[in-house]
Amino acid sequence: MTRPILSPETPIVVLTGAGISKESGLDTFRCAGGIWSKVRLEDVATPEGFRRDPDLVQEFYNARRRQLSEPEILPNAAHLALARLEQCWPGGVLLVTQNIDDLHERAGSRDLVHMHGELRKVRCDGCGTVMDWPGDVAADTPCPRCLSPALRPHVVWFGEMPLEMERIYSALDECGLFVSIGTSGHVYPAAGFVHAVRQRGVAHTMELNLAPSEGASLFAEAIYGPASEVVPEFVE
């Protein structure tokens, strides 16, 4: 399907996944050699896994936090292109990312929802405070506010409710273009966003990915290639 001509007033929702950060040096989850080939998701990405072995889970996220601080981990051309799109598109662009890295912010995106949380933040299970946390956390690190040793990564594990869902669904209800970038379409509710937009029957849907995702046939248009190439091409 050819792309309809979009009025500059059309609101856009962009969903990103791990594929957009791959060329910045961060592993995806389900690609060959990805994170789930090295650790079991049941051990590190579920509340049950955290209860069973909090040290293992804290160290998994500490290691990823340290990696994110390495000087060579930088936003790539795809992150930068989406920040430019937000700056120049009159209709507004809501960027919904499943990624917990901060490469979109560092590229300059501001209208951004981290639906699966943020690696650089921790949350206290005792008092609920969410706080910036640049370094390592041990299982017995006390919360600076309530002093309970209940700090956990501020990320959304399987079985937990993703963040800011009302804001996301209301943007999906109003958008004229939905673009999904670098996500495999295996994980809900994000994998269902394209259904929600299609059901309205008025918005264009696009997938930008290295290879067809699980829900590829649901998109009206697809462009395949590395994010650092296809995202800037789409934006310009």
Ligand code: BJW
């Ligand atoms: C490139 C590229 C390049 C590579 N350029 N592209 C049965 C049926 C349906 C649902 C369920 C079910 N049983 C359970 C559920 C629910 C469950 C779920 O979806 N499970 C599925 C596995 C079946 N979901 C949940 O539990 C969620 N909560 C929930 O549903 O709450 C209830 C609710 C109900 C109704 C409304 C709202 C809520 C929570 C999900 C939490 C996911 N958490 C994780 C880990 C935490 C963060 C972290 O540690 O980093 O989030 S799992 C992991 O997967 C991470 C990611 O954000 C997420 C998605 O992965 P992503 O981004 O798609 O990465 P990959 O690796 O899968 O794909 C990479 C893609 O990049 C590929 O397509 C490549 O082609 C591409 N690529 N290089 C462009 N250079």
